[in-house]
Amino acid sequence: LFKSWFVDFDPVRAKAEGRDPALPKHLADLFPDAFQDSELGQIPKGWEVKCIEDVVSCVGGSTPSTKNPEYWEGGTIHWTTPKDLSGRSAPVLIDTERKITPKGLRKIPSGLLPAGTLLLSSRAPVGYLAIAQIPVAVNQGYIAIPPRGELSPMWMLFWxxxxxxxxxxxxxxxxxxxxxxxxxxxMRLIAPACCAARAFDKMAAPIFERIVKCVLESRTVAALRDALLPKLISGELRVKDAIRFLERSSL
Known part of the structure; x- marks a missing residue:
């Protein structure tokens, strides 16, 4: 959908050529019926080429001194490094390996970022992407895009x-x-009309929510496996008892 609307401009192209855009009228009406020239080539009429800084907020983070236990010991605030995104099959962050304390958080200029923030690893390596499902602080290995710009973190994830x-x-x-x-x-991007971007967000959100649900369920199953398997192998737990436990857990 993102590629069709915002890369190939299929609805605009169809309307410009007098074809049916194959969209419900309330969606088709969000797109113009002509193109205009721009520095990035032809773009839909009325859309603009803008710098990223003009459409979203970009912030970074830092690492509180690991030599000061007051920043780490007993911490409950999620603090992420790109390592947390390594090996993930879905662009979702639901937990972090390390936690910091309120004193540690005060050492990070960007503070605690809200759930819904897009995380882009900016080094070691460049290119991991995820939308945080939890409030989170970030280290210096990220460019973070909180949900307070003209374009949403969801839209920017696909871009x-x-x-x-x-x-x-x-x-x-x-x-x-x-x-x-x-x-x-x-960096320059083609900024669509806000109504088209919002329509995309509305259609993509339920799909992304299902992805998040699957990630959470997979995490629960993995935790149960890690807890039950050693007990089954050692004989501490019988198979029928494990099955009964799983049935009670609705798994």
Missing amino acids: ADRNMDRIKARAGGTTFQEISKRNFRA
Whole structure:
């Protein structure tokens, strides 16, 4: 859907050629019926080429001193590094390996970011993507996009995925590649009419919610497996008892 609407401009192209855009009228009406020239080529009439910094807020993070136990011991605040996104099959963050304390949080200029924030790893490596399902603080390995811009983190997730080669091409560094917030903010994109972007968000949200639900269920099943399997192997728990437990858990 994202590619059709915002990359190939299929509804606009169909209307410009006098064809049926194959959309309900309330959606078809969100798209113009002509193109205009721009620095990025032809784009739908009325849409604009903008810098990322003009449509979303981009922030980074930091690491509280690991030498100060007051920042870490007993911490309950989620704090993420790109390692938390390694190996994930879905662009979702539901937990973090490490937690910090309120004192540790005060050492991070961007503070606690709200659930719904898009996370883009900016180094080691460049390119991990996830939308946080929890309030989270970030380290210096991220560019974070909170949900308070003209374009939503959901929309930017799909844009970043489609444009990852461009993002990586702007990275630099000798020891490891890194894209700075400054270079990322300066990137140009085709900003659609707000009504079209909001319509996409509304259609994509239920699908993304199902993905989140599947990730949570998979995590629960994995936790049960890790808890029950050693007991089954050792004989501490019988198979029929494990089955009864799973039935009570509705799994």
